[in-house]
Amino acid sequence: MSTDPDTDESSPPEPSETVSERSASEVDTDSVTFSREGIRIGFLTCAPIAIGVAGYGVAFGVLARQSGLSVAEAALMSAVVLAGASQIVAVELWADPIPIATVVFATFAINLRYSLMGAALEPWFRHLTSKQVYGSLFFMVDENWALTMREFKSGGSLGAFLLGSGIVLWLFWVASTILGATVGGAIGEPEQYGFDFILAAVFVALAVELWDGSSTLLPWLVALGTAIAAANVFPGQWYILIGGIAAALVEVIRHDG
Amino acid sequence: MMGEEFLSLEPIVVAVILAMAAATIVTKVGGLWLLSRFDVSDRVEAGLSVLPGAIVVALLGPELAKGGPAEWGAAAVVVLVMWRTENILLALVAGVIAVVAFRSIG
Structure with missing residues (x-):
């Protein structure tokens, strides 16, 4: 997607050749920009994956209802937390009264990996404003982080890719939560359609590219x-x-x- | 009435959800925030440069290890399609079809 000859996959950041202030990765990532076009391409690229993720949103909605959350509460959790594994664990821990400290700490512990993922985006995100960076990071989950790393590692310069791909995931995640919480278990298990394999497949594909x-x-x-x-x-x-x-x-x- | 139960927002539940959201946002922005605040030596930067691949492998290894031959075979299909075509969508579709097919055999 980039035509910049400086962003070449065959020359990855080699910090050993430079001083810390101006690493090679900085040179490689100068073309990174934040644009509407980046949001659009991220949105479209991630849309098929978002449909697969929706299988989990339905499962989460069903579980949340079984744990006693209302449809509105389940939808709110998907909209503001936006981190699938931690949400599913949270509603499994849910009880009356709610074990608040356990739920919040489990959420933090499960999601701590996002700190490493965010840190890995730094060479590209250093060219964005803090509003763009922190706005994008809210929408970061495993799937679109993987797609965004792939975009950047292959020389792409679409700084808004994470945001665009995150928005489509957010839309499907919230909508499928509402669906699951409303209609209950009628949809069945995600495993039935191989949806449970999508995350592993995304990461296998990324590993091939990162090699x-x-x-x-x-x-x-x-x-x-x-x-x-x-x-x-x-x-x-x-x-x-x-x-x-x-x-x-x-x-x-x-x-x- | 059913509609009320569907749309109810209990204050304590909303508070716990917002606390979960705050904890999650701290994890999502925390790593990059720390990096942008402090100068990193080139030695640390070398460590950070291996993070993307390392995270991918660390997430994938146990995930595949707890699967079976169907998942391993489907992962091999993804590697093959990705390597030959470099088309992620094609690789994903092939992987999902393969896992469903291999599971029905196994």
């Missing part, structure tokens, strides 16, 4: 090994965070080493 030769191998093996080990030891989704941080630490140690 950058043998220098990628060590951090990926570290991330894979620690994540699988951590998934067996710790509850919830801590393994994503642990795997990501372990790989980054190894790279920090290996750097200049």
